[in-house]
């Protein structure tokens with residue numbers, strides 16, 4: 001019997017060495033290819049290989065698939081695959097009552113129980129009586145299924161994730177082909193191991209079929225906009241957006257970076273495209289990374305650097321130089337839990353004030369934040385466009401949730417992206433080039449690239465005389481230049497889209513968010529709208545400058561509730577920018593994204609009349 | 610230095626003149642500062658190179674030396690304290706056809722910028738680092754620097770510095786530097802000549818200039834530079850020539866076991882044949898490091914190109930990889946990339 005579901009949340013959890021990330025992404029890929037809408041949430045430990053079987057070593061991959069629009073990886077898990085007791089314990093609280101647990105009974109041995117001080121085995125006692133438990137001896141059945149292949153014990157154990165994936169494929173009536181193709185590709189140099197992985201996958205599938213412990217389910221394709229789709233994570237989308245900008249401008253991309261979680265994948269991705277003249281420079285530290293990008297920008301490349309919170313602090317001084325010399329520069333900050341090393345693999349939105357203000361002196365720059373994994377592509381492209389057209393640094397605030405999460409993406413065409421105007425300075429024998437002569441509308445100066453005959457000039461960190469760019473210590477000039485630099489950034493508001501509102505433009509409650517919390521806020525607000533609540537959502541992508549109609553939008557609501565994954569930084573910023581309004585806050589700082597149910601509960605408090 | 614002279618074109622007659630390299634900015638170093646001579650030497654050297662003016666980029670950090678770009682009628686970028694090597698790296702990778710200079714001091718390069726300095730050398734990117742070594746912080750008004758002599762009394766060390774100074778040459782060679790030369794602010798011709806040689810070297814060149822800060826550390830190099838002592842305390846190195854020095858040209862450097870030794874020609878049967886012959890191109894850094902480390906008064910200070918070793922440059926390797934990868938390009942356009950891998954159609 002096959003039951004049809006509208007949506008379902010699945011979580012794979014095991015040791016970080018168990019291959020749960022791979023299993024989860026294969027399940028996701030297959031579901032995407034079968035037409036489901038989806039959203040993923042990989043959740044991995046900070047340690048690369050924490051001791052096996054411990055809480056610290058639990059690695060998880062959650063995905064929600066549906067036949068309707070899916071904007072979050074889901075609050076509660078319907079089906080949990082637990083490879084050991086630690087994985088079960090860590091995730092049990094998020095499992096729906098009555099949900100299914102598929103446990104590798106071999107992993108629940110005395111050794112593993114001991115590691116987390118369990119005296120009684122939860123899959124044998126009544127701990128799980130409220131759930132549907134499927135005990136599957138995954139490790140031993142995997143070994144049995146690949147017995148004849150002559151693999152060593154370690155390689156045999158490595159195949160058990162494929163067995164568990166096979167069980168899930170049966171449970172959700174998934175098509176097994178794309179994973180088979182994936183294995184063939186991945187192990188084309190080790191056919192024996194490839195064979196073993198396929199055998200384990202099929203064995204898992206048949207195991208499900210044989211035991212028929214539950215009915216099996218299916219999730220039909222989602223009704224989403226027609227077109228060609230692929231899956232994408234936020235980090236990949238950022239990298240590709242930069243590539244698109246490089247192609248569109250016919251300018252080389254220079255990417256100076258220092259490895260840091262959760263941003264390093266952007267460096268890895270861009271390193272592949274040398275043939276498009278992408279220069280990736282793994283610098284000796286965060287400072288060298290941004291400085292090399294500034295040097296490259298000065299010499300005519302698209303200079304980009306990338307980091308996470310602590311690295312952004314290290315780059316602060318150099319951002320001041322880019323502001324002073326008015327050069328294009330893109331700085332990507334993939335936010336993570338902090339301060340200090342904090343929660344390096346978890347998500348947070350607490351770098352907002354650092355991005356806005358975290359530099360010495362008066363040093364405004366553009367700050368933008370993508371709100372979905374896929375529109376990281378658009379905002380990376382936009383960052384390059386704004387940075388070049390306005391000759392100023394731009395910070396992109398992504399976060400760990402967007403970075404690693406994936407979703408289906410209707411593939412855009414680079415041809416449809418807006419053109420990027422490059423304010424390049426050209427030699428003109430009649431008119432002397434002054435480095436700080438400006439475009440009258442945008443106030444941006446012109447970019448004179450070394451190697452251009454006749455435009456030799458000097459720039460630097462010392463205060464500039466207006467227009468000529470000569471060093472100037474004149475007090476009045478200094479104040480004037482401070483205002484010009486601020487006004488240049490403020491005028492960007494004329495070139496970015498106005499703030500939109502999801503729902504009625506005027507009503508009782510406006511929920512305000514920014515960046516990576518969009519999926520959860522949107523789902524919560526839409527569900528409340530269906531419950532006839534008078535509520536709308538304004539989700540911000542442009543943080544500095546704010547869209548020019550921001551005050552107008554805020555003024556149309558009786559109450560404003562700002563929801564963010566910090567202690568209220570955007571609320572604080574709005575209060576300072578528009579003190580005429582009152583702002584309520586809902587904040588969470590647990591290294592976790594918002595859940596839809598929790599948001600609805602909180603929002604409802606402001607809807608009681 | 611024959612081999613190097615072949616790698617660059619010294620033009621005669623020159624089209625550009627010293628004036629072409631002089632900007633309209635008022636030079637603001639203290640009167641009598643050694644930096645003036647360095648500036649003049651650079652403005653004299655550049656017209657001798659077959660490099661268009663617009664292809665010179667002077668990058669600097671912070672410090673007295675770092676004001677240098679403002680005075681050159683070329684492209685110039687006055688950046689952050691210690692970070693000039695990183696900025697210069699970006700410039701060179703954006704456009705490898707540029708001749709990139711980094712003008713720096715002992716505090717800028719060896720203290721706050723130490724990390725960038727050593728990693729730039731390790732990579733061997735083709736830039737020319739001109740290190741003004743006055744053994745003091747000038748612009749911040751006289752604190753000891755990482756090259757200040759032990760015991761130096763400064764504003765921040767009223768009881769004398771207890772730190773052991775870096776020898777820049779030893780650090781350069783330790784960081785796998787492929788080119789190290791030393792010159793003196795009192796010898797304009799030698800400076801200009803050394804700048805030209807540094808451009809000829811493909812890779813990171815470091816030229817240490819013994820520079821006098823008249824205000825905060827006047828005379829620190831006196832033993833090496835003053836008229837009456839310089840011949841006895843300078844060892845002018847030339848590739849292929851025996852290491853002879855002294856007013857009477859009667860002293861030399863000899864290897865004694867694993868140590869260098871000053872010997873007198875004619876004494877104890879020592880002849881020119883016993884002296885070391887300078888080989889700047891030797892890949893093994895041991896002897897270069899020993900030469901760079903020689904300090905007055907026990908030894909003469911080595912002046913000239915101490916090390917010039919051919920090694921692949923970072924920029925060449927980077928662009929070689931870029932060119933090679935174009936042979937096996939996976940995607941033609943970004944649209945191809947976006948449409949690659951697993952995709953599906955929703956109708």
Ligand code: SF4
Nearest residue numbers: 639642673747822823
């Ligand atoms: S402080 Fe010293 S190094 Fe600086 S300009 Fe004056 S004399 Fe020259």
